[in-house]
Amino acid sequence: MGTATLEKNDSAGPVDSAENSATHLITVVLRIRRFNPEVAEESSWQDFTLKIDAKERVLDALHQIKWEQDGTLTFRRSCAHGICGSDAMRINGRNRLACKTLLKDINPEKPITVEPIKGLAVLKDLVVDMEPFFQAYRDVMPFLVTSGNEPTRERLQSAADRERFDDTTKCILCAACTSSCPVFWNDGQYFGPAAIVGAHRFIFDSRDEAGEQRLEILNDRDGVWRCRTTFNCTDACPRGIEVTKAIQEVKRALITRRF
Amino acid sequence: MQIHKYDTVIVGAGGAGMRAAIESTKRSRTAVLTKLYPTRSHTGAAQGGMAAALANVEEDNWEWHTFDTIKGGDYLVDQDAAEILAKEAIDSVLDLEKMGLPFNRTPQGRIDQRRFGGHSRNHGEAPVRRSCYAADRTGHMILQTLYQNCVKEGVEFFNEFYVLDLLLSEVDGQRRTAGVVAYELATGEIHVFRAKAVVFASGGNGKFFKVTSNAHTLTGDGQAAAFRRGLPLEDMEFFQFHPTGIWKMGILLTEGARGEGGILRNKDGERFMEKYAPVMKDLASRDVVSRAIYTEIREGRGCGADKDHVYLDLTHLPPEQLDAKLPDITEFARTYLGIEPYTDPVPIQPTAHYAMGGIPTNVEGEVLAGNTDPVPGLYAAGEVACVSVHGANRLGTNSLLDINVFGRRAGIAAAEYAATADLVELPEEPSKFVEDEIENLRDATGNERVVEIRKALQETMDRNVMVFRTEQTLKEAVEEIGQLRKRYRNISVQDKGKRFNTDLLEALELGNLLDLAEVTAVSALARKESRGGHYREDFPTRDDVNFMRHTMAYREVGDDGTESIRLDYKPVVQTRYQPMERKY
Numbered sequence: 001m002g003t004a005t006l007e008k009n010d011s012a013g014p015v016d017s018a019e020n021s022a023t024h025l026i027t028v029v030l031r032i033r034r035f036n037p038e039v040a041e042e043s044s045w046q047d048f049t050l051k052i053d054a055k056e057r058v059l060d061a062l063h064q065i066k067w068e069q070d071g072t073l074t075f076r077r078s079c080a081h082g083i084c085g086s087d088a089m090r091i092n093g094r095n096r097l098a099c100k101t102l103l104k105d106i107n108p109e110k111p112i113t114v115e116p117i118k119g120l121a122v123l124k125d126l127v128v129d130m131e132p133f134f135q136a137y138r139d140v141m142p143f144l145v146t147s148g149n150e151p152t153r154e155r156l157q158s159a160a161d162r163e164r165f166d167d168t169t170k171c172i173l174c175a176a177c178t179s180s181c182p183v184f185w186n187d188g189q190y191f192g193p194a195a196i197v198g199a200h201r202f203i204f205d206s207r208d209e210a211g212e213q214r215l216e217i218l219n220d221r222d223g224v225w226r227c228r229t230t231f232n233c234t235d236a237c238p239r240g241i242e243v244t245k246a247i248q249e250v251k252r253a254l255i256t257r258r259f
Numbered sequence: 260m261q262i263h264k265y266d267t268v269i270v271g272a273g274g275a276g277m278r279a280a281i282e283s284t285k286r287s288r289t290a291v292l293t294k295l296y297p298t299r300s301h302t303g304a305a306q307g308g309m310a311a312a313l314a315n316v317e318e319d320n321w322e323w324h325t326f327d328t329i330k331g332g333d334y335l336v337d338q339d340a341a342e343i344l345a346k347e348a349i350d351s352v353l354d355l356e357k358m359g360l361p362f363n364r365t366p367q368g369r370i371d372q373r374r375f376g377g378h379s380r381n382h383g384e385a386p387v388r389r390s391c392y393a394a395d396r397t398g399h400m401i402l403q404t405l406y407q408n409c410v411k412e413g414v415e416f417f418n419e420f421y422v423l424d425l426l427l428s429e430v431d432g433q434r435r436t437a438g439v440v441a442y443e444l445a446t447g448e449i450h451v452f453r454a455k456a457v458v459f460a461s462g463g464n465g466k467f468f469k470v471t472s473n474a475h476t477l478t479g480d481g482q483a484a485a486f487r488r489g490l491p492l493e494d495m496e497f498f499q500f501h502p503t504g505i506w507k508m509g510i511l512l513t514e515g516a517r518g519e520g521g522i523l524r525n526k527d528g529e530r531f532m533e534k535y536a537p538v539m540k541d542l543a544s545r546d547v548v549s550r551a552i553y554t555e556i557r558e559g560r561g562c563g564a565d566k567d568h569v570y571l572d573l574t575h576l577p578p579e580q581l582d583a584k585l586p587d588i589t590e591f592a593r594t595y596l597g598i599e600p601y602t603d604p605v606p607i608q609p610t611a612h613y614a615m616g617g618i619p620t621n622v623e624g625e626v627l628a629g630n631t632d633p634v635p636g637l638y639a640a641g642e643v644a645c646v647s648v649h650g651a652n653r654l655g656t657n658s659l660l661d662i663n664v665f666g667r668r669a670g671i672a673a674a675e676y677a678a679t680a681d682l683v684e685l686p687e688e689p690s691k692f693v694e695d696e697i698e699n700l701r702d703a704t705g706n707e708r709v710v711e712i713r714k715a716l717q718e719t720m721d722r723n724v725m726v727f728r729t730e731q732t733l734k735e736a737v738e739e740i741g742q743l744r745k746r747y748r749n750i751s752v753q754d755k756g757k758r759f760n761t762d763l764l765e766a767l768e769l770g771n772l773l774d775l776a777e778v779t780a781v782s783a784l785a786r787k788e789s790r791g792g793h794y795r796e797d798f799p800t801r802d803d804v805n806f807m808r809h810t811m812a813y814r815e816v817g818d819d820g821t822e823s824i825r826l827d828y829k830p831v832v833q834t835r836y837q838p839m840e841r842k843y
């Protein structure tokens with residue numbers, strides 16, 4: 001089972017990477033962790049076999065299954081190009097966005113496993129309860145705090161000061177990092193990497209004045225100190241954010257109180 | 260069924276909805292209902308920037324911006340509204356900065372600005388740097404910043420609540436807003452939200468095209484709900500095709516790429532835009548560039564084995580510039596095409612992008628029931644609405660602006676209205692329409708499938724209602740959509756459950772797309788001229804004598820239950836700019 005067979009649909013044109021418009025359909029197996037408490041109390045694996053172009057996204061494969069084989073298969077998605085953060089899932093054991101993962105890049109010759117992200121309650125199939133995740137984010141005061149009179153024009157910020165927190169502004173709150181963190185799996189109270197990334201984005205913004213308050217929040221027993229620096233989060237982040245580094249910088253700021 | 264009571268209910272938590280919510284939460288008890296988690300909204304996909312004549316890097320003023328907006332919209336823009344847009348742009352960018360938005364900065368520490376299509380100095384003399392931006396993630400930063408400020412203000416969200424109906428009640432012979440009906444995705448439960456004021460901010464409807472930059476969820480639910488309740492839709496024939504979508508996929512590559520110096524080339528390597536727009540070249544307005552691309556393709560100068568695309572060439576730009584200014588779109592090319600934009604040109608084609616038309620409003624955001632009378636208590640803002648500041652063609656960076664300026668205005672106006680108004684009695688059996696729809700779909704055993712009808716719809720729209728249109732293609736589209744609507748009555752869904760039934764919701768969304776596609780094609784068929792995004796090969800010039808007017812489409816239901824679309828027209832508001840020929 002699971003050997004990919006190549007079927008070339010169209011023989012026209014030279015074969016050169018992206019310029020090749022020919023469709024190569026391969027047969028892939030998606031092994032999906034299903035769960036629907038309306039139907040059964042336990043989750044179980046289900047295999048779906050489909051023909052699809054290896055250049056397509058895992059999201060396209062999920063859609064093809066939902067639309068052509070089993071309408072009850074349930075997952076979240078919206079933008080389909082890695083911007084909205086809806087479709088983080090565990091694909092072949094690693095957290096990724098289904099819309100940013102091409103089949104050809106994850107060895108489609110073997111069954112591809114697809115599971116919900118870990119550490120958050122599964123509600124149905126690949127849909128998990130995101131509330132605790134967003135609550136942790138909201139708890140770190142993820143907004144600019146300033147005092148004094150507002151300037152009439154914009155606040156000035158040097159390009160270097162702006163660059164200081166650029167990396168952490170990219171977060172799309174997909175939860176791939178937090179749900180790949182062993183500490184979070186064991187202790188759902190831990191703020192988790194994404195919330196710390198959210199705090200970092202403001203702590204290191206030269207315009208902000210609430211760095212101390214945020215650091216106090218993160219100094220808590222469920223705060224940054226629980227991080228064991230396993231780098232899972234950095235590996236998982238689809239935005240290429242250096243999550244572990246951001247956490248380290250927050251830890252350092254807690255010790256030195258300089259940021 | 261649950262009933263909730265609020266002063267103000269906002270439908271949608273994209274840029275427009277959250278900008279409205281920040282204002283209305285300060286002034287009235289507000290609920291925001293959104294089918295997506297707020298930060299998943301498609302505003303987050305916007306890349307290039309937000310226009311405002313800050314004059315941070317070169318001379319500029321809001322009057323030039325007003326003119327460009329009106330000219331860009333091929334004079335179908337309501338000029339009073341465009342003036343408000345351009346004037347309030349400046350504060351609206353500064354407000355975002357104060358809320359924390361991390362704009363790119365000039366060496367002096369001010370908000371940096373860059374060039375964008377159609378924005379010019381002194382009425383078309385040369386491109387001007389007017390777009391305020393944060394790399395190619397401006398929409399992401401706007402969405403995050405607004406969400407962060409909603410957290411700060413304690414805005415109350417109902418996430419994954421799908422609004423499926425608008426409730427209007429007759430009071431003294433006048434229709435007034437009573438609330439909305441929503442479906443809770445997690446439980447399948449129906450909720451009626453009574454409200455004094457309702458703001459629709461539910462975004463666009465680009466998903467009736469196949470090649471599109473729009474998210475799967477942009478299905479025009481708000482437009483369709485208003486239309487079903489007898490409210491008009493304005494200028495639906497005007498849909499923007501953005502010149503640079505990733506070939507076949509439609510994923511957007513911002514115009515900012517050309518603003519940074521990117522060049523469009525055909526198979527001979529020729530910079531063909533020089534022929535079509537000698538002054539603005541690659542930065543001419545979007546409709547002009549999209550037609551130029553298709554003209555090149557039609558005349559055999561397209562690239563690739565099928566000659567069905569052209570190139571966006573960034574290879575002459577320094578890699579550092581691409582990394583600093585266009586990091587996301589260069590990554591899209593790598594991820595989805597396996598192409599390295601430092602060294603290789605990127606294959607692109609026009610992609611369906613933006614609905615200029617929508618629910619008609621005045622400049623306060625009040626929804627119009629006819630050419631002038633507002634529906635008390637009903638507001639709309641953002642891509643769902645038509646103010647009309649974009650006319651026949653929206654300029655790049657003017658939508659992020661629109662959602663902020665008119666989102667804010669609608670939020671304030673709605674909350675102020677709610678402060679003095681009373682709750683209107685609900686109509687009888689308020690949730691009946693939605694309950695029936697859902698029951699029918701769940702119980703249906705028909706043999707039609709959502710996926711097939713949606714595919715057929717997208718194919719007919721791509722083939723017949725895209726960049727080039729004729730009487731014949733439009734008639735074909737109207738005919739085919741009619742057939743598909745019939746087939747739609749025979750669909751069934753596989754998921755019969757209550758919990759997270761996205762199968763059911765996709766079916767409802769398809770119903771909305773079908774309604775709106777029909778309005779679009781019918782409106783386009785009647786507009787026998789070419790203007791902005793609407794190009795008729797059989798009527799290739801603009802006809803100001805007969806068509807300098809907005810289309811107003813109404814749904815009519817005959818005594819025997821047959822539905823039809825009635826078209827009416829509304830004059831364009833002109834203040835100081837006389838229509839001229841549009842050259843770039």
Ligand SMILES: Cc1cc2nc3c(=O)[nH]c(=O)nc-3n(C[C@H](O)[C@H](O)[C@H](O)COP(=O)(O)OP(=O)(O)OC[C@H]3O[C@@H](n4cnc5c(N)ncnc54)[C@H](O)[C@@H]3O)c2cc1C
Nearest residue numbers: 271272273274275294295302307422462641642656658659
């Ligand atoms: C790829 C891309 C790039 C762009 N780049 C730019 C740019 O650089 N500059 C620019 O000015 N413009 C740009 N635009 C256009 C601009 O981003 C959009 O027009 C604008 O963001 C729309 O904002 P909105 O708030 O109206 O809608 P959205 O952000 O789409 O939000 C819609 C909201 O409505 C909710 N909703 C929808 N239906 C329902 C329902 N039935 N019930 C409840 N809630 C519902 C959704 O959950 C969502 O929260 C771009 C557009 C795209 C697609």
Ligand code: SF4
Nearest residue numbers: 171172174175177237
């Ligand atoms: S830091 Fe990266 S992985 Fe974590 S939520 Fe943000 S984008 Fe997702």
Ligand code: FES
Nearest residue numbers: 078080084085099
């Ligand atoms: S669908 Fe938006 S990130 Fe994947």
